[in-house]
Amino acid sequence: xxxxxxxxxxxxxxxxxxxxxxxxxxxxxxxxERGEFISLIGHSGCGKSTVxxxxxxxxxxxxxxxxxxxxxxNEPGPDRSVVFQNHSLLxxxxxxxxxxxxxxxxxxxxxxxxxxxxxxxxxxxxxxxxHALHKRPAEISGGMKQxxxxxRALAMEPxxxxxxxxxxxxxxxxxxxxxxxxxxxxxxLQNTVLMIxxxxxxxxxxxxxxxxxxxxxxxxxxxxxxxxxxRPRMRVELVDDPIYLQCRAAALKFLYERHAAPATAMx
Amino acid sequence: MSSxxxxxxxxxxxxxxxxTTPLESGAGSPASQIAAATPxxxxxxxxxxxxxxxxxRVGEALLHHLLPPIIxxxxxxxxWEILCSQPGSSLPSFTQVLSDTRELILNPxxxxxxxxxxxxxxxxxxxxxxAYGYSLAVIGGIALGVLIGxxxxxxxxxxxxxxxxxxxxxxxxxxxxxxxxxxxxxSAIFVIFITAIWPIIINTSVGVRNIPxxxxxxxxxxxxxxxRYFWKIMLPAAAPYIFSGLRIGVGLSWLAIVAAEMLVGxxxxxxxxxxxxxxSLISDIILALIYVGIVGFILDRMVAYLGRVVTRSTSAS
Numbered sequence: 001x002x003x004x005x006x007x008x009x010x011x012x013x014x015x016x017x018x019x020x021x022x023x024x025x026x027x028x029x030x031x032x033e034r035g036e037f038i039s040l041i042g043h044s045g046c047g048k049s050t051v052x053x054x055x056x057x058x059x060x061x062x063x064x065x066x067x068x069x070x071x072x073x074n075e076p077g078p079d080r081s082v083v084f085q086n087h088s089l090l091x092x093x094x095x096x097x098x099x100x101x102x103x104x105x106x107x108x109x110x111x112x113x114x115x116x117x118x119x120x121x122x123x124x125x126x127x128x129x130x131h132a133l134h135k136r137p138a139e140i141s142g143g144m145k146q147x148x149x150x151x152r153a154l155a156m157e158p159x160x161x162x163x164x165x166x167x168x169x170x171x172x173x174x175x176x177x178x179x180x181x182x183x184x185x186x187x188x189l190q191n192t193v194l195m196i197x198x199x200x201x202x203x204x205x206x207x208x209x210x211x212x213x214x215x216x217x218x219x220x221x222x223x224x225x226x227x228x229x230x231r232p233r234m235r236v237e238l239v240d241d242p243i244y245l246q247c248r249a250a251a252l253k254f255l256y257e258r259h260a261a262p263a264t265a266m267x
Numbered sequence: 268m269s270s271x272x273x274x275x276x277x278x279x280x281x282x283x284x285x286x287t288t289p290l291e292s293g294a295g296s297p298a299s300q301i302a303a304a305t306p307x308x309x310x311x312x313x314x315x316x317x318x319x320x321x322x323x324r325v326g327e328a329l330l331h332h333l334l335p336p337i338i339x340x341x342x343x344x345x346x347w348e349i350l351c352s353q354p355g356s357s358l359p360s361f362t363q364v365l366s367d368t369r370e371l372i373l374n375p376x377x378x379x380x381x382x383x384x385x386x387x388x389x390x391x392x393x394x395x396x397x398a399y400g401y402s403l404a405v406i407g408g409i410a411l412g413v414l415i416g417x418x419x420x421x422x423x424x425x426x427x428x429x430x431x432x433x434x435x436x437x438x439x440x441x442x443x444x445x446x447x448x449x450x451x452x453x454s455a456i457f458v459i460f461i462t463a464i465w466p467i468i469i470n471t472s473v474g475v476r477n478i479p480x481x482x483x484x485x486x487x488x489x490x491x492x493x494x495r496y497f498w499k500i501m502l503p504a505a506a507p508y509i510f511s512g513l514r515i516g517v518g519l520s521w522l523a524i525v526a527a528e529m530l531v532g533x534x535x536x537x538x539x540x541x542x543x544x545x546x547s548l549i550s551d552i553i554l555a556l557i558y559v560g561i562v563g564f565i566l567d568r569m570v571a572y573l574g575r576v577v578t579r580s581t582s583a584s
Contacts, residue, residue: 076490084484088485105495156489
């Protein structure tokens, strides 16, 4: 059995607060190949973000571990860059400086100053944000902020790109536009991507595989759907594509029939 | 009983008052002319200029912002004048103060050696002490604030001590620092330092503790640590809190300097006030109080302005 690029092995997560402890994740096993786009989908509060944070190294699993490219993950690092749900740009830095901060930390030694400058611009070009280089986050729209967040994450040249509900806070039109951008960039760069989402259409449209989590507590992987749609994918053409509809139906069934949100679940 | 008090008050004050009556009216009239002339000057400017729009807008702004304080100030000065011009008043009237302190107002930078220097020098001496004490408090306060904001063990260990120490009135530290330093100059600076440091420590630590988790996570992902984390993330993220601490601190140090200098002596606005009291120069005291107030106001606005410039972009996200 050969090792996969990213392996999540027997991950358990229990949060303990004083006397109370709650088991959030149980026995999570997932193998991701290089260049794969994986979506993690599940109801709110089931622990999707916890999985992502463990892969990022921001949280330490109570049991099991994560292996990326043959090395165990035990702290955060630029090889697993994260695009946060609320963009997390530093408000006192301009668009350029936000990306530059990451590039300087990651490539401060390996690239010259001119090379770093070109690299920053190249990544901002990739997300079409070169027109607002010297604007601060407060001066650009939510969609633009998320583009810069994506540029910052890509600029670290990660082995795995982690997207934590990247389009969750955006309106439907902006979201669709950004999804198209992410697909275009994915074809160009062939990144390995792990994306958290609660939107079934988004998951089917973007992913190679959809990993579905059962409801917490003690959430685990309930099922995995492969999405064998060729790329590039066009959202309009897919509307009545049988494979697309089949995948969408499978995901919806899992979420709303087999693992419907418990009545007590919080928004 | 009441008649003796009245008699004493009358006997101590009438001599200077009666002797300066001619001067009083002379000094009073130009001041009232200026006060009366200001509003009409604005009004014609609003209607006549060729760039009527701009001129009228400037005039309107002046009218809205300058007119109310001028009216209130004139009223208050009038009340003061009326109350203190009566025979037997224990405090000098406004015009009396102006005429008594004419020399001090016109010559802020004379130097007759020793403590006998102009008010400008006195205030500069006080400002110098505040500058030393406050700068030390800024450095120490931010450092300690970062320490207890960042590390929970430091918080648990130091916070109870700080909470007790910060309630100690500034002057209570003075005897102790005189005993420790054996010299008045560093003692005064120490009092300023110890007065200004608490709000800086507390605000900085709150600011550091309130750095959004997202910013910390960004820093962890790009492995920004130590000094670089401090400069690139912590300081800018906590800057709004730090500056509110700095602003409270500068106000408190200016409050403390006057009291400290009264006891410590030497050149300085605090000792000037004490010295004036000992020489029964009540008008000098009133002038000094006005200067102290104005300088305190300017200090507060300077730190506030600096804070606005530095945190211009931090507050909005």
